[in-house]
Amino acid sequence: MGRIDSRRAKSRSRVIPVAITVVIAVAALGSVLVFLAPTTQPEQAPPSSQSGPSKSGATALYEQGELEKALPELERLLEEDPRDIDVRTMLASLYWLKGESDKAEAQYREILEIDPDHADSKYRLGILFRQQDRLDEALVQLQSAVELRPDSPLFLSELAKAQTKEGRYEEAVANWRAALKGYPPDSLAQATLYAEIGDVYVRMEKPQLAREAYQAGLKIDPDNEHLKTQLAEL
Numbered sequence: 001m002g003r004i005d006s007r008r009a010k011s012r013s014r015v016i017p018v019a020i021t022v023v024i025a026v027a028a029l030g031s032v033l034v035f036l037a038p039t040t041q042p043e044q045a046p047p048s049s050q051s052g053p054s055k056s057g058a059t060a061l062y063e064q065g066e067l068e069k070a071l072p073e074l075e076r077l078l079e080e081d082p083r084d085i086d087v088r089t090m091l092a093s094l095y096w097l098k099g100e101s102d103k104a105e106a107q108y109r110e111i112l113e114i115d116p117d118h119a120d121s122k123y124r125l126g127i128l129f130r131q132q133d134r135l136d137e138a139l140v141q142l143q144s145a146v147e148l149r150p151d152s153p154l155f156l157s158e159l160a161k162a163q164t165k166e167g168r169y170e171e172a173v174a175n176w177r178a179a180l181k182g183y184p185p186d187s188l189a190q191a192t193l194y195a196e197i198g199d200v201y202v203r204m205e206k207p208q209l210a211r212e213a214y215q216a217g218l219k220i221d222p223d224n225e226h227l228k229t230q231l232a233e234l
Contacts, residue, residue: 054073055077055084055086055087057073058070058073058074058077058087058090059086059090061073062074062090062093062094067094067097067098070090070094071091071094071098074087074090074091074094075091078091082110083114085111085114085115085118088107088108088110088111088114089107089111089120089121091107092104092107092108092111092121092124095107096128101128101132104128105125105128108121108124108125108128109125112125117148119145119148119149119152119155120145122141122142122144122145122148123141123142123145123152123154123155123158125141126138126139126140126141126142126145126158126159126162127142127158129141130142130158130161130162130165135162135165135166138162139159139162139163139166142155142158142159142162143159145158145159146159146175150178151181151182152182153179153180153181153182153183153189154179156175156176156178156179156182157175157176157179157193157196159175160172160173160175160176160179160196161196163175164196164200164203169200169203169204172200173197173200173201176193176196176197176200177197179193180193180194186219186220187220188220188221190217190220191217191218191220191221191224191227192217194213194214194216194217194220194227195213195214195217195224195226195227195230197213198210198211198213198214198217198227198230198231199230201213202230202234207234210230210234211231211234214227214230214231214234215231218231
């Protein structure tokens with residue numbers, strides 16, 4: 001299956017990232033920050049004559065990728081208002097990017113203490129656990145996120161990836177097929193999901209179903225090398 005994974009990685013470089021995996025790399029910093037950013041814009045604070053940290057200023061530093069400058073500002077803001085979910089979300093992402101996963105996890109857990117139904121934090125916590133091979137915990141968080149937001153193709157795809165990693169192939173295929181509905185018809189994102197579905201069918205030793213999935217992907221993206229290679233090997 002290493003060959004499948006390596007080819008899948010090549011094919012994914014052709015499509016817009018679906019935010020399924022966090023990549024801690026300076027070259028990818030902009031896209032990672034978009035993935036980890038709060039889904040709602042923080043409220044803009046009015047100008048202040050005080051020298052304390054400004055939420056709008058810290059947010060600007062965060063969005064510009066100025067990690068070292070943003071981090072202390074966000075930490076000071078959190079001291080002022082420990083219940084600010086936007087600040088905690090940005091802090092969690094910065095800790096994650098710095099490789100401090102324990103601190104990132106702590107921030108997401110604090111957010112869920114404040115708002116137990118915060119779907120984005122469940123989703124990100126699930127990804128963090130999956131990357132650490134804490135599959136049971138990942139599945140709990142991702143399943144909960146999907147229950148809160150059942151139409152999110154990102155949530156469904158991440159849940160499917162965790163289920164595949166645990167060998168729950170039928171459930172994974174069902175969730176990837178549900179995720180297909182969240183993207184425009186014949187989009188490259190759909191082609192990527194068909195590749196995922198085909199790869200799972202290969203693991204399940206169901207070549208005909210794998211062939212159908214790869215063919216569906218190739219109708220959308222005829223130049224996809226992963227899809228072409230996998231189909232030829234069936």
